Amino acid sequence: MRNKILIFFIIGLIIYVIDIGFNSDNNLNEIYISDSELTNLLLTWKSQVGREPTAIEATNIINNLVEEEILYREALKLGLDNEDRIIKRRLAQKITFLKQETLLKQPSDEVLRSFYNLNKNKYFVQPLYSFTHLYFSKGPDSKKRADKALKELIQNKTPNNSDPFLLGKEFYKNSTDEIIRNFGKSFENVFNKLILDQWSGPYESSYGHHLIFLNSRKDGFNPDWIEIKNQVLNDYFLQSKEEAIKKYLEEIKSEYKVVIDPNFKY
């Protein structure tokens, strides 16, 4: 009885070794990307975006393809549809590894603070502007009307030739993003040059011309990290997740040799 089990075990081992021998393919780690594949890829991009990709974009497109190919091969190598126990275990290990990375333990405050310091720019609170504006609806004379009104304002008179603006006259604590939302891109760099308590202009938007009076400005600042700890924590987890995948990719990437026709022309 015991012998029978042993025999089965040995047979199993032999089959296993033979299997490994057959499946170790030496040429698998070579990625060949054909010219037509590249042409297709770039053409698809062009038909969607409507122009030729720049050199950097083209490189990125090709790199993405290579990375996809690597992942694909890696998956094949792992035989995702195979019933082999060893492979199952490796898959399980891999998934646990990724899951562990995503369900990281709560990082210490120290780690979070240094993460915050590294990404300070992202948490910078934009300056906020509160202002009044006079609006001159777009027309051949809107600039002239605005110039005239500005002259009157400087002489402490109240001009009466302005138009109501659909979004209102007073704006309270608008960030630059909100100013762009309300007035368009042309206002992006208007407000950082304005002087407090003073009328200036006219500034042109796609709606017409505007005179602006800046009531207050709250300078941009970096918040104390403790105040936004939850946000930092979320971002930290997100980045850790991305890094885990990147790291994994980096590790296996070195095992591959990539072959692309150096004389390829598009």
Place this chain on the structure above:
Amino acid sequence: MKSSKSFIGLIVVSTIFFIYASGVYKNLQSDSALEVVDFSIDGAKTDPASIKSNPDRSPYYGDLHVHTKYSFDAYVFGTTNSPHDAYRYATGEGITHPLGYEMKLKEPLDFYAVTDHGFYLGMVENYADTSSKQSKQPWSKPFHNINRPENLIVESVGQRSDIFSSVLRQTILQPYPYWHPKTIKAWFTKNIQLALKSFDYEVHKSAWSDVARAAEEFNNPGKFTTFIGYEFTSSTLVEGGNLHRNVIFNSAKAPIRPWTRIDSLNPEHLWTWMDGLRDRGVDSLAMPHNSNGSNGQMFEGETFKGGPIDIEYASKRMRNEPVVEITQVKGTSDTHPMLSPDDEWADFGIMDYRVGSRPPTYSKTQGSYVRDAYLTGLTLEWKRQGNPYKFGLIGSSDTHTGAGSFDESNYWSKVSLLDGTAQGRGTVPLSDERIKLMKEYTKEYNQPLSLLETEDGTYASVGFEQWGASGLAVAWAEKNTRDSIFKAFKRKETFATTGTRIAVRFFAGYDMQSINLNSESMVRDAYVKGVTMGSDLGEQENKIPEFIVWAQRDKNGAPLQRVQIIKGWIEKASGTPHEKVYDVACSDGLDVDPITNRCPDNGARVNINDCSISSNVGATELKSIWADPDFDSNTKAFYYVRVLENPTCRWSTWDAVKAGVKPRPNIHKTIQERAWTSPIWYIPKDDPLDIVPL
């Protein structure tokens, strides 16, 4: 032996009968769909009290109809973007289309709601994941790894269409036998889906909580608003009339699972459930969409079961469905040229087949369009049945990629691999290879072959060519917070656009002439003296209502061409419906012709070879005070505004220009982007005011 068996049988039957008859069974059942979960997360978000409120209200632009990988069809068609990706897109970041290119907004949105199909939410992704429990089941095989990178190719379209139109149905309809513990559990918890073999409740709930979690993470009071939501994807049984609705919740508290077509196909049952949640402190609203593809079922003259509509039905519907999606990628549902032969702008965004029908099957017009529904509502009310169609208007995208496609010049349609290329959506002639491919797979999977042969080449003609780069929902709200925007929907102080960021004010009242259109206090005065979009205007003795309209162009779009007021009414004596379109403001200093009620041509043209448009034509803003020249104080009527931009290239023409080919024949080459406001209803005195509780 035999007699003892039948004796036991008798006891069992009589016990069951007794339990049933005594009503005990009702207490045995719990309702899983009414269990409320708090999905809120801690976060150092802005203090809501510090957010400045604008008493004159500001327009906030958003999309309330977005599918991600959790929707069964989106996943089948190649979408792997998550709810988190969708929200990143809405806030201005670029995300990736399944075909590899970047999707990015020109301008971020103010609010967004991911609304995946509640039905089988998360399950298809689970079948595809070969490490899941479900993937070990034989029915999961066709789904295995369908969205691995190497499978995200146009060549897989045939297989995907086959899964969508036949495999899915077979997968879903596999109940356990009635004696199975899961069937019994399904009955005790009123959760029918538990009794289905291909359904995994844990997976379903975890996908739903991921949807909710993403909404909570991105909700940022004062800056960006999100809603927890899903789509109730119901239809009529016989004709496949689309009865789809999106449901959004006004809080971080939401039910533990969405109420879906598995629970019931009848929208009235959905409203009962929503009422039940409201009793538990969770407010929600449902938004019907794609009425155009409903084969007349969305705005029927009778109930789902074919019974008469009554006042109770009308108020229940209005309490739960204050707004309707008039425009989206699968066409626009304002009106149809057959319903509105005198409206020169009716032939816009017409998609005249039933949603999801294969092969595309004609959808009848009556009962399928919003303007027709408003008239039906007046007729029902005239017959003392209440008005179930007194809704406001929004637009949304219905994208299935996580990213709404609003820009004609940068369009990716909605179903990922199927229409993500110009050839796939039928605007650029097919290459020989693709013709061969299409022929092969239509044969292999028994799909209808839809090719259009023309002098300029052979086009795919599967219906995508009727779709559009539309639309947006706009709410007039005091501030950009969940509560403020939700209240705007309930007030119906909303308008819809075809993706453009037009802004439009609309007021009606009796003393409006006294308001100076050019004064800074105009809006405030109008709020005081009149009512705004979405409201009722009561009769005042011997007075004619006056309307104020004020429209502003999209700063990044084309200038405005004209503003119109669309009026609908029914004859008091006979109930005969009528409609009329009045131009009320023209660009370029032109005047409305008092006989035709039309602005003269402003001369705006499009060069379809490069999509350039005439410069120096059109208006930045259009304003007007208007009194109805045909007003009759005894006649019930509704008035809504339509704003039209100068013509621009349609997305299909942009596709052709980019590919350097001629635009496809027999489809519109240009469009006029537009906005529609919610109506104002005029209510005569002798007809008692029908106050519909919101």
